[in-house]
Amino acid sequence: MELQATHACAPTTVRGRGILLGGHARKEMLTYTNGKNVIMRSLKDPMLVDMYTLHAHPATVARYSPNGEWLASGDAAGNLKVWGAYDDHPMKLEHTPFSGSIDDIQWSEDGQRIVCCGDGKETRVKAFMWDSGNAVGEFDGIGKRCNSCDFKPSRPFRIATASEDFKVNFYEGPPFKFKSSNSSHSNYANCVRFSPNGERFMSVGSDKKGILFDGKTGEVVCELPAKENHQGSIYACSWSPDSTKVLTCSADKTCKLWDLAAAAPTCLTTFNFAAKPQVEHMQVGCIWLGDYLVSVSLSGDINYLDPTAGDGPVKVLSAHSKTITAIAATPTGEVYSGSYDGVVNRWQPGQACLGRLAGNGHGGAGVQALAVTGTSLISAGLDDKVLSSPLAAGEFGADAVALAGCPSGMDLAADGELTIFSTNKGLQLMKGPKVLSTTAITFSATSAAISPDGKTVAVGAEDHKVYMYNVDGDALVASGTLEKHRGIVSGVKFSPDNSMLASTDYNREVIVWDAVKQEAKMTQAVYHTARVQCLAWSPNSVHLATGGLDMSIFLWNTSKDAAQRISVERCHRDGVSSLAFINETTLVSGGADAVLRTWKVAPPS
Known part of the structure; x- marks a missing residue:
């Protein structure tokens, strides 16, 4: 089994707080974090993705060294790692500058020093040598969480910080020591960035202000004009390569491009992201990398901006930011994936995400199961509802069918009409939107499957058993139990040819049953x-794929002994959560890392 493509996750976002993106202009690479992973993604070809997965705690920020050979990344526990940008990412340095979350990291222009800041209890900023961790200064005068820091990219070196005590501090060095503090912000100072030529730097804050400073002295030069400025918190700013313009992003759901070449700043372009902006359109991060202007929405969308092409994004990259909980494939090879936050995305394998389904959907509740039937996508959510959404519409269906309880499993027969649901209240048999019957149960159901011919139902349970039912008209009639599992049954599924039933459990076991003889x-x-x-x-009923919390995918040839399985390790950080075959040679996997991957499966020999 061979990896074909990695569809990267979206950046992790939190309402009310910005994210500080990183990247390398010459390499045309963008860096961001999601969960415990650092994602390095090509802006030119978004399908070129690399991931660093060795943080033990949620990763918060990552920065390339000036030469692009190394990266420094931090996490929520105050751990900073310096590692190679290539191959297996060799570790250069592990350092714990302080005990709280690391919120920003910057390299000195010569690549010899690193400064980081965050939510430490006593120390909130630290600068040190990149290869030894030896401190190169002290940073006094910061009373609360330090949200951002930056190195002046030219000598004499300076460091500026922005913190939640509303202050922008200025330090001289090395060794660095306090020079001055500015209290012009009346709310959190969220981001501070030096211009590439080092002559000026800007701070932006939750008070809607953008303040321009002299890069050598730290004195205020001017502010962005209030009349043209954002109407909400400004979360980040980023300079153009020629140091004459700045891109800002805000909770007012816009990004703005500013001309700072003249004495008085002027707004050149205000970028909007929807005709009727919603909360998800808040802009929480931005960066200017060479020819690329990029912003990130609260939804996790990565927006490409071009002021010469209008005031909207010229390209949008959508993806999941939470655990992928369900995958379904269409006969034409398109893939739909649902996640724990209720998002459903549409993909074409080998291409960037085609977009997410519009509409309220399951109201933010997790998508428990997906299935494609004819021209519709069936989704079951943790809001205890089932939706049928036309594939051609690109949006969730408006009419929801209420389930008897919270769904734990869903499966469709080959006719695309007959559907079985297992819930915490019982079993529900439906035909299209019509409920045929509801069956009470005395066990806790974890999963459900219906045979392709619609005649048999299997239900996995917490008591380690698989309960079998016959479909008799509109009713389910109990027909027996399968009792070889030694742990909670986690999944059941009939083979496409009706001949076999596969079941899995919490005790790491996979069992394939003769569906007729049971x-x-x-x-x-x-x-x-x-x-x-x-x-x-697989469609030919030869291969069974299983994914586990161990991050592995196993491929079983059911015509051979179990010992002849094929396995791939470290497929998804924190576990493989969903699988689906597109065809006999292509498998799609989704994980707790919010990443979707496609795999080439060799034909059976």
């Missing part, structure tokens, strides 16, 4: 090292 066909398949979380059959 006898175990493949046993002793206990090769996962943590609970099995998902499974999928």
